[in-house]
Amino acid sequence: MSSKNSQPTEPETQEELAQKEELNKKIKEQKILVDELSNLRKNRRVYTQQPNSNIFFLADRGETLSSCKKDLDNMRKEYQDI
Template identity: 70%
Template structure:
């Protein structure tokens, strides 16, 4: 006899959808932040100093501007790729 409640597999889909939505929003925020960093570094004058903050610290060290720009662009590309993979996964999931 069928019960009136939800099936366990239904709740699993909802939880994973909520998790992927939260992760997607987080990635979107990180992408926006990284775009700003890339733009700021791109528009700096050649003679300006750039500093890198050490993880979990309030200490900054002088860094090479072109190296920082390159790393920031690579990070942005990786974030965009991960975001695109999530979107593609969701699209294929919807089709099924």
């Protein structure tokens, strides 16, 4: 037998459910971002926002797309682990 309690208590279940819903929302947003970047023409400009600021810098479309795909994959893995 496992040392963990087989049935989680109600607060843990609610917390996990809320966390799962939040992560699902972020996954949907990330999917849309990946789709939008994938459908851009090659010559379109892409800007990325600096963390914790309102400043945007010109970025490479391909690098931004691959970064967003990696983030999406990480979110999906985290969602499956929950």
